[in-house]
Amino acid sequence: MSSGNLHLSRRRLALVLGAVVVILAAVNVANRFGPPGTGLVAGPLVALVLVLLGRRAGLTWHDLGLSRSTLLPGLKWAIGSVAVVAVVYAIGAAVPFTRPAFQDVRYHLHLSAALLTAFVVVPLGTVLLEEVAFRGVLLGLVNRHRGAVWASVTSSVLFGLWHILPSLRLNSANEAVGSAFGTGVTGQFLAVAGAVGFTALAGLLLCELRRRSGSLLATAALHWATNGLGLLITAGLATVRFS
Numbered sequence: 001m002s003s004g005n006l007h008l009s010r011r012r013l014a015l016v017l018g019a020v021v022v023i024l025a026a027v028n029v030a031n032r033f034g035p036p037g038t039g040l041v042a043g044p045l046v047a048l049v050l051v052l053l054g055r056r057a058g059l060t061w062h063d064l065g066l067s068r069s070t071l072l073p074g075l076k077w078a079i080g081s082v083a084v085v086a087v088v089y090a091i092g093a094a095v096p097f098t099r100p101a102f103q104d105v106r107y108h109l110h111l112s113a114a115l116l117t118a119f120v121v122v123p124l125g126t127v128l129l130e131e132v133a134f135r136g137v138l139l140g141l142v143n144r145h146r147g148a149v150w151a152s153v154t155s156s157v158l159f160g161l162w163h164i165l166p167s168l169r170l171n172s173a174n175e176a177v178g179s180a181f182g183t184g185v186t187g188q189f190l191a192v193a194g195a196v197g198f199t200a201l202a203g204l205l206l207c208e209l210r211r212r213s214g215s216l217l218a219t220a221a222l223h224w225a226t227n228g229l230g231l232l233i234t235a236g237l238a239t240v241r242f243s
Contacts, residue, residue, distance in 0.1 A: 013145045016057045017138070020050060024133055024162065032165040039125035047132040054137040063140035064132075065216035074215025081209070081218060085225035093233050100176040106169070107234040114235035118228040123220075126227060131220045134159045134203060135210045152207040160200030167195035202226075 027046050031039040054064055061067045065074075092098040109117060134155045143151035171178050171191035181187040181194070206219045213219075 009145060012057065013141060016053065016141060019053065020133065020137055020141075021158065023050065024158075027129070028162060028165055039129075040121055043125045043129040047129045050129075050132055050137045054140060057141060059137070059140045059144065062214070063144060064136045065140070065210055065214065065219070066136070067214065070214035071217065074213045074217035077209060077213040077215070077218035078221030081222035082225040082229075085222065085229055089229050089233055093237060099237070100179065101174070102230065102234045102237050103176070104174045104234050106173045107231050108238040109231075109235045111235070111239070114232055118231050122228045122231065123224055127220050127223045130159070130162070131206075131216050131223060134162075135206055135219045136216055139207060139210060148211065152204055152211075155207055156200045156203030159203035159206075160196040160198075163195050163199045164192055167192045170195055 023046060027039075027042050030042060051064060051066075062070070089102075093102055107114070107117075138158060139151045139155045141151075142154045146154075168188065171181050171187045172183050177191050177194075178187065181190040206222065209222060210216065210219045
């Protein structure tokens with residue numbers, strides 16, 4: 001590649017990455033401070049915009065994790081991922097020492113609300129956008145220009161930073177987190193920092209799953225399982241606890 005083409009490639013990468021980050025930042029703020037249901041509407045629309053942006057930048061369907069050729073492997077990984085999370089969560093909820101991790105006042109919901117949140121709000125308002133953005137467009141863009149290692153690190157760091165705003169109440173809402181870090185300002189800072197670090201590491205795991213399966217179906221299933229199944233267990237434990 002000539003120096004001119006290399007410069008053009010770098011400039012294009014920077015412009016597209018910048019556009020994706022700005023879009024995601026705007027959505028993150030809107031989800032935090034906008035009216036209820038903002039994410040449920042914005043998530044699918046922004047995911048579509050990001051896919052079109054990625055395609056415009058030269059990414060193939062395989063680069064985006066949306067190739068039909070990887071659908072079956074992705075489905076196999078998806079089923080296995082959900083099964084593993086279900087087993088781990090069931091054990092965690094059954095053991096008294098780890099049960100407080102599932103005691104989160106944000107998800108003390110009635111059965112109908114818990115089911116709606118787990119099977120509609122989480123997949124459409126959270127998983128769809130985050131997987132398309134972080135394991136689809138961002139991973140595909142950086143992987144094409146800088147390779148797999150840079151792609152995974154960049155995607156995962158941004159994924160961690162994405163969780164700053166959603167984690168601001170974590171230490172006051174989650175019993176285990178509040179006990180570990182405290183409920184004051186210092187505890188809030190530590191809880192947010194911990195959430196960013198944890199989700200960045202989770203992002204690395206999801207990037208590796210995306211690499212192995214070749215499909216966003218696998219990462220979306222694992223992502224949904226960690227959120228959706230956790231929510232259902234939390235709501236179920238709250239119902240039993242306060243009944």
